[in-house]
Amino acid sequence: MYDVIVVGARCAGSPLAMLLARKGHRVLVVDRSTFPSDTVSTHYMHQVGVARLKEWGLLDKLVATGVTPIRRLNFSYTGITLRGFAEVEGIDEVYAPRRTVLDNLLVDAARAAGAEVIEGFTVTGLLWQDGRVCGVKGTVADGSEQEFRASFVVGADGRNSTVGDLVDAEYHTVRPASCFVYYSYYDGLDWEFHHWTGFDKQQFGAWPTNDNQHLVTVMRPLDRFAEFRTDVDANFQQVFDQIMPEFGAQLRDNGKRTEQLRSMRYPDNYYRRSAGPGWALVGDAGYHKDPFTGWGISDALVYGEVLADQLHAGLSGEQPIDAAVREYERIRDERSTDTFNFTCMISELKAPPFYETVFRAASASELGLTQFFRLIGGGLHGKEFFAPEHLDTLYTAAGTPAGERMYSADES
Ligand SMILES: Cc1cc2nc3c(=O)[nH]c(=O)nc-3n(C[C@H](O)[C@H](O)[C@H](O)COP(=O)(O)OP(=O)(O)OC[C@H]3O[C@@H](n4cnc5c(N)ncnc54)[C@H](O)[C@@H]3O)c2cc1C
Known part of the structure; x- marks a missing residue:
């Protein structure tokens, strides 16, 4: 028993x-x-997840596996780019084992x-x-x-x-799923963490993992799945070429895929x-x-x-x-x-104007970037980040004119 x-x-x-x-x-x-x-x-693991491993005495074991640390994140959402990292719960690097x-x-x-x-x-x-x-x-x-x-x-x-x-x-x-994914593992890339969502609802992610490899992933809306499957390799490459041509070239010229592409239609x-x-x-x-x-x-x-x-x-x-x-x-x-x-909102690969206004403001000041990356790492609750008073401090730091400030998704 x-x-x-x-x-x-x-x-x-x-x-x-x-x-x-x-x-x-x-x-x-x-x-x-x-x-x-x-x-x-x-x-990919966020700071609060890594902090649990540290508290339980398992982080040293994870680091000893040779997993590459991630110390800077590069996010881009339909033309708004945010780069940075915030220490949360004493964790100043994260991992994707x-x-x-x-x-x-x-x-x-x-x-x-x-x-x-x-x-x-x-x-x-x-x-x-x-x-x-x-x-x-x-x-x-x-x-x-x-x-x-x-x-x-x-x-x-x-x-x-x-x-x-x-x-x-x-x-x-x-809430209904939005996307499907294809991903695999590559040698030959030396990228930081990247998470780019481009126009026409396409997204790529790439980040280092174990064995000096990169995980490379593409997401698109579920209604594009049948079309994507007609030529997976070409369509995978095309997402990079369309969102960030220089990354597309590096993937084509330097990236060596070492495993088959895996796919999933999200539940x-x-x-x-x-x-x-x-x-x-x-x-x-x-x-x-x-x-x-x-x-x-x-x-x-x-x-x-x-x-x-x-x-x-x-x-x-x-x-x-x-x-x-x-x-x-x-x-x-x-x-x-x-x-x-x-997550349900942003995975639709097209944020309502409210979120775009907030992301644009966050991208435009040190304070905004710090708070955004605290939110991403689990150090700041969504309620705190999207509270009107907090948004006002971000808008002021970014110089967003009063007439362009938005405070709720209902305004979108
Ligand atoms: C494509 C994709 C990408 C993702 N990317 C990320 C990411 O980057 N970062 C992140 O944090 N999360 C990511 N996730 C989510 C993450 O994979 C899950 O949230 C996580 O695996 C949940 O862990 P779990 O232990 O609850 O379940 P699981 O990892 O699914 O483990 C469940 C276990 O239960 C066992 N099991 C099931 N049924 C039985 C049974 N009847 N009897 C005995 N054993 C059983 C299975 O064998 C399995 O080992 C991703 C998910 C997908 C699909």
């Missing part, structure tokens, strides 16, 4: 298991994957903390007692079935969460009910948004820690466990709403 079973051992599941095991709880983590292994995901590297490091950390990890185990059902979830059943690689019991079960099993489906967790605040953005009797959902299982803003991994770490604290409060008898876990969901929803809404 375990205290907690966690289903899914990547960036949401393993840190949760590690934190609970460090607090002395008996934890089992199962995953149908084996590690190290890749998953379809690019992997390969998932083969990051997830494996997290699984190892869970094991080192004392959690039991079973790889290659697919959860197919839940065990119930008196209306509460009290365990999981599933199959191992040879097809044989096993059951494990626990006081609490957490689904950290990503989008289309099996645990979420088995408890019939309701989806809410669903819709959503929240999912994430707390119930004997169960919780964490990471993408309970809250997913477009990867445009690169918040999935950092949020999985941040809210995984919140859930660990709340579960600990329940398991140690400080609070009834179900109430403690409902509080996790409330905190997550409250703190993540700004990121969710901003």
Whole structure:
């Protein structure tokens, strides 16, 4: 009998298991994957995500993998360019580690903390007692079935969460997806972090990762997917050529793709009910948004820690466990709403005039750039950044005339 079973051992599941095991709880983590292994995901981490790794004593291990540090960000949104970086929570450089590297490091950390990890185990059902979830059943690689019991079960099993489906967790605040993505890994580039959205709804991203390679990615709206697929290589290259011809030339002349291009049509953005009797959902299982803003991994770490604290409060008898876990969901929803809404808006690849006015002002002063990059790194809440008084300080620093200042997306 375990205290907690966690289903899914990547960036949401393993840190949760590690934190609970460090607090002395008996934890089992199962995953149908084996590690190290890749998953379809690019992997930029924000300062607040990196700060979690530092606090947990894992940052030195990540740095030791040779992942290239990122100390300057270059964003451009339909002609408005912002370059810079802001220290947040003492983090003055960030990373985009390969998932083969990051997830494996997290699984190892869970094991080192004392959690039991079973790889290659697919959860197919839940065990119930008196209306509460009290365990999981599933199959191992040879097809044989096993059951494990626990006081609490957490689904950290990503989008289309099996645990979420088995408890019939309701989806809410669903917003339609905007984009599809193609990405791969390249030798021969020496670029900083770049994230450029051009006219005609096209975007490219590129940033350094492990092995002196760059991850290079292109996003376009879903309604262009069929057309894009007719000649993926040419259309991938064309996005660079059209947004930044000099980067297009460097990609063509110097970039050597070392892996196949991967693609994904993004699923819709959503929240999912994430707390119930004997169960919780964490990471993408309970809250997913477009990867445009690169918040999935950092949020999985941040809210995984919140859930660990709340579960600990329940398991140690400080609070009834179900109430403690409902509080996790409330905190997550409250703190993540700004990121969710901003992500849904900006991933449409065409911001309403309000946001363009704000970005233009932010790009025009040191203060504006600092505040913008604090927002991007998780050091400033959307509510604070977009508050009218704060916008006024940015407009004043940029010399934006009173008649051009905008204070709300409703004015757009
Ligand atoms: C194209 C793309 C690009 C992205 N780029 C970024 C980025 O740059 N930065 C960023 O922060 N985020 C990015 N994201 C989002 C990020 O990938 C996710 O937010 C993150 O992986 C969520 O972590 P998770 O642990 O919740 O789920 P996952 O990483 O999906 O892990 C879930 C785990 O659960 C296991 N599992 C599932 N079902 C079962 C079952 N029935 N039994 C046992 N195990 C099971 C799976 O094998 C898997 O290992 C991107 C996503 C995509 C698709």
